[in-house]
Amino acid sequence: MQETLIQYLVPCAAVFAAGLAGALCKRNVLVVFMCIELMLCSSLAAFVMFSVAYADSVGAAFALFVFAIAACEVAVGLALVVQLFKLKSTVALDRYNSLGD
Amino acid sequence: MSVLFCLFSACAVCGALGVILVKNYFNSLMCMLLCTLGLGCLMIYAGAAFAGILMIMIYAGAIMVLFMFVVMLVGDDNSNACLRCRIKLIVMWALMMLFAMLLAPECAELKASVAAQESVAAALSAKSCGVELFSRFLLPFQITGALLLAAMVGVIVVAQDKPRARKYKRDMI
Numbered sequence: 001m002q003e004t005l006i007q008y009l010v011p012c013a014a015v016f017a018a019g020l021a022g023a024l025c026k027r028n029v030l031v032v033f034m035c036i037e038l039m040l041c042s043s044l045a046a047f048v049m050f051s052v053a054y055a056d057s058v059g060a061a062f063a064l065f066v067f068a069i070a071a072c073e074v075a076v077g078l079a080l081v082v083q084l085f086k087l088k089s090t091v092a093l094d095r096y097n098s099l100g101d
Numbered sequence: 102m103s104v105l106f107c108l109f110s111a112c113a114v115c116g117a118l119g120v121i122l123v124k125n126y127f128n129s130l131m132c133m134l135l136c137t138l139g140l141g142c143l144m145i146y147a148g149a150a151f152a153g154i155l156m157i158m159i160y161a162g163a164i165m166v167l168f169m170f171v172v173m174l175v176g177d178d179n180s181n182a183c184l185r186c187r188i189k190l191i192v193m194w195a196l197m198m199l200f201a202m203l204l205a206p207e208c209a210e211l212k213a214s215v216a217a218q219e220s221v222a223a224a225l226s227a228k229s230c231g232v233e234l235f236s237r238f239l240l241p242f243q244i245t246g247a248l249l250l251a252a253m254v255g256v257i258v259v260a261q262d263k264p265r266a267r268k269y270k271r272d273m274i
Contacts, residue, residue: 011143014114015113015140018117018120019117019120022121025121030126030172031129034130035120037160037164041137041140042117048153048225049144055220057224057229057230057233060151060152060225060229060230061230062238063152065242065245067155068248069245070160071164071252074167075167076252076256076259078167078168081171082171082260091126
């Protein structure tokens, strides 16, 4: 590791902040979902960076769990998006304002 | 800070900003691809080659394909596959190739720097991660397997059409 830990964490934090901003502000369910993925991705990268900084494999092993969780989350989330799209024929979050048919 | 570190960080941050700033959601998917590639390369650059390659394979491969599938299914009203866009794409590709050729000496330096840090490479190799998973994290590992199975079954249940259930609900009402 040539750069310091802080320098590696800066891009991770920036990606997390962008993801958080997008998840709170965007009006498209697919983009909101992508932003949630970005947050997960950046925290995973931070795990690995800490693992590298301390030369310890626990962080990298934990990253593997995060990969599995991310895969599950994407599969279930996208199935839900597809069902919502079938129901309302749109992906705009503003239109999902009622729970019933 | 080296050139490669700045480049990978810039890729990650610009990709993340692109996801939230671009209008068309196919383009924002491409920006997310750029971001995950940037983060994966940053991990490889830091010395965690196994985690970085997994990141690129899983995020930029599997998860991106799923997203792409849903984006294609949902469709986009304001996408335009015009000739000008294709010319732009070809110019972009040529620029990327030029850039890659300029970066080749830097990459040789990266290889040398990764080979130099042996203790980190040994701690973060596939072998030590595997040993950690099957000794200290054996129970969470099994639970993750069960979670993957449950998610798979859940997706099948959620994604299928349920005409019978709906009919039954209407009959009840």
